[in-house]
Amino acid sequence: MIEGFTALYIFMLAAFTGYEVIARVPVILHTPLMSGSNFVHGIVLVGAMVAMGHADTDLERFIGFIGVMLAAGNAVGGYVVTERMLEMFKSSKEDRK
Amino acid sequence: MIELSYFAAAVLFILGLKRMSSPKTARGGIVWAGAGMVVATFATFFMPDMGNYGLMILAILIGGGAAWYTGKKVAMTDMPQMIAIYNGMGGGAAAAIAAVELLKGHFDNSTFQVLAVAGALIGSVAFSGSMIAFAKLQGLMKKSFHFPSQQAINLVVFGLAIAFGLYVMFAEAPGGFALFMFFALALAFGVLMTLPIGGADMPVVISLYNALTGLAVAFEGFVLGNAAMIIAGTVVGSAGTLLTQLMAKAMNRPLTNVLFSGFGAVEAESSAGPEGEMKEIGAADAAVMMAFANKVIIVPGYGLAVAQAQHKIWELSEMLEEQGVDVKFAIHPVAGRMPGHMNVLLAEAGVPYDKIYDLEEINAEFPQADVALVIGANDVVNPVARNDKSSPIYGMPILNADQAQNVIVVKRGRGRGFSGIENGLFFLDNTRMLYGDGQEVAAKLIAEVKQL
Numbered sequence: 001m002i003e004g005f006t007a008l009y010i011f012m013l014a015a016f017t018g019y020e021v022i023a024r025v026p027v028i029l030h031t032p033l034m035s036g037s038n039f040v041h042g043i044v045l046v047g048a049m050v051a052m053g054h055a056d057t058d059l060e061r062f063i064g065f066i067g068v069m070l071a072a073g074n075a076v077g078g079y080v081v082t083e084r085m086l087e088m089f090k091s092s093k094e095d096r097k
Numbered sequence: 098m099i100e101l102s103y104f105a106a107a108v109l110f111i112l113g114l115k116r117m118s119s120p121k122t123a124r125g126g127i128v129w130a131g132a133g134m135v136v137a138t139f140a141t142f143f144m145p146d147m148g149n150y151g152l153m154i155l156a157i158l159i160g161g162g163a164a165w166y167t168g169k170k171v172a173m174t175d176m177p178q179m180i181a182i183y184n185g186m187g188g189g190a191a192a193a194i195a196a197v198e199l200l201k202g203h204f205d206n207s208t209f210q211v212l213a214v215a216g217a218l219i220g221s222v223a224f225s226g227s228m229i230a231f232a233k234l235q236g237l238m239k240k241s242f243h244f245p246s247q248q249a250i251n252l253v254v255f256g257l258a259i260a261f262g263l264y265v266m267f268a269e270a271p272g273g274f275a276l277f278m279f280f281a282l283a284l285a286f287g288v289l290m291t292l293p294i295g296g297a298d299m300p301v302v303i304s305l306y307n308a309l310t311g312l313a314v315a316f317e318g319f320v321l322g323n324a325a326m327i328i329a330g331t332v333v334g335s336a337g338t339l340l341t342q343l344m345a346k347a348m349n350r351p352l353t354n355v356l357f358s359g360f361g362a363v364e365a366e367s368s369a370g371p372e373g374e375m376k377e378i379g380a381a382d383a384a385v386m387m388a389f390a391n392k393v394i395i396v397p398g399y400g401l402a403v404a405q406a407q408h409k410i411w412e413l414s415e416m417l418e419e420q421g422v423d424v425k426f427a428i429h430p431v432a433g434r435m436p437g438h439m440n441v442l443l444a445e446a447g448v449p450y451d452k453i454y455d456l457e458e459i460n461a462e463f464p465q466a467d468v469a470l471v472i473g474a475n476d477v478v479n480p481v482a483r484n485d486k487s488s489p490i491y492g493m494p495i496l497n498a499d500q501a502q503n504v505i506v507v508k509r510g511r512g513r514g515f516s517g518i519e520n521g522l523f524f525l526d527n528t529r530m531l532y533g534d535g536q537e538v539a540a541k542l543i544a545e546v547k548q549l
Binding site for chain 2: 004007010011014015016017018019021022023024025026027028029030031032033034035036037038039040041042043044045046047048049050051052053054055056057059060061063064065066067068069070071072073074075076077078079080081082083084085086087088
């Protein structure tokens with residue numbers, strides 16, 4: 001378990017990291033980057049799996065099931081869409097098929 | 098071992114996002130982040146005291162499979178709404194985690210209970226709001242809904258959701274009913290909040306919900322004591338907030354305006370409209386004009402994407418280059434349906450990104466251009482934004498296409514653009530109108546250039 005102030009420190013540092021990573025991004029990458037960050041919060045899948053893994057009653061299992069399903073959709077869909085978009089960014093110096 | 102995998106995943110996510118912020122390394126970035134996701138997911142199967150593996154794998158297969166299929170199939174023009182729906186799913190998942198944890202209800206620490214409820218509220222709003230955003234962009238829901246004292250009702254619903262949330266937080270045994278009401282109200286608020294927002298502002302809203310989902314994931318990460326979720330969620334939360342601000346700035350629409358007022362409901366066409374008349378040109382003349390120019394700047398807009406004319410336009414520009422013409426693409430920050438969307442669409446057609454220029458880079462070059470070819474773009478080249486204070490788009494930075502020696506505007510008909518504002522560019526002396534569907538016009542231009 002991560003307790004009290006340690007959690008707060010993690011939160012603060014991660015927030016600054018996110019800000020710095022995006023700060024100087026060119027406009028042409030806004031859409032792919034939004035899609036990419038959309039993929040990254042697909043990590044919620046891990047949490048959904050844990051919640052479902054600990055479920056005891058049928059109701060908990062049902063909600064957990066929905067959660068895992070949605071989270072998997074977030075992760076997989078986010079990846080596929082981002083990858084397809086970025087696949088197309090090529091410079092004129094590279095060979096194009 | 099599991100903690101180590103989560104740590105590796107967090108590092109990979111941050112490095113991946115960093116790489117995604119430059120076009121040269123962007124393609125590698127998503128692969129890095131993807132590797133992080135696989136590592137974290139795999140490690141989670143080995144968490145102690147877990148059960149329900151069969152159902153879990155089934156859920157992953159159903160959700161992942163459906164998303165894989167739709168993600169592969171969707172057309173590039175529909176990308177924004179797909180991002181909305183995947184994002185909403187993430188928010189829904191965060192809310193579901195909170196629901197399971199709250200039902201279990203044995204928190205060692207009341208801080209966790211507060212965070213679980215906060216994450217549930219944010220996640221639910223992001224979920225239902227994103228679904229409405231999807232429906233709007235997909236065209237399932239055409240109008241923006243307004244009804245009397247809308248904001249007051251929204252406020253009441255939000256207040257009730259908070260009240261039930263507080264009850265759930267501090268009650269000894271909250272019980273199913275209070276939990277159910279809390280989630281129902283939170284979901285309703287997401288719907289109500291998104292309904293009145295117009296389609297043009299939707300990208301900003303999607304980006305905002307993206308940031309909110311990140312935050313919800315981080316909160317649930319605290320509840321579960323899961324460092325990977327805390328870090329990834331928080332990074333997305335702050336990056337998404339910044340991205341939302343950048344987008345709102347590019348569209349010259351303060352975020353508060355987007356959220357609390359409908360667009361287009363404001364003005365009733367104040368000015369009498371620009372003077373002069375529109376002058377037509379045929380495809381043959383337009384082709385000659387461009388083929389013997391030194392420099393042509395192409396200004397594509399969403400109309401180009403709707404007509405699926407990207408490929409033809411790229412073919413045309415390649416032919417012009419063979420004739421020795423210097424061809425550049427000028428892209429307004431909000432061309433397409435969200436910032437950068439048009440770049441994606443042109444990239445799909447094979448236009449290399451170093452031929453594509455931003456507003457700041459290209460605007461100084463328009464006076465030296467012999468021809469500016471405007472296709473399916475309207476508001477982003479409207480000089481009214483520069484000089485008419487009464488115009489709703491006044492102050493929005495525009496592409497100075499009107500400063501080119503000649504302007505050719507390809508347009509479907511004589512009507513107004515997306516925002517319903519008359520465009521002064523169409524009435525200038527050096528502007529010629531070329532009417533027709535983007536793709537047909539491009540095909541005609543190609544045929545004419547071939548004959549030269």
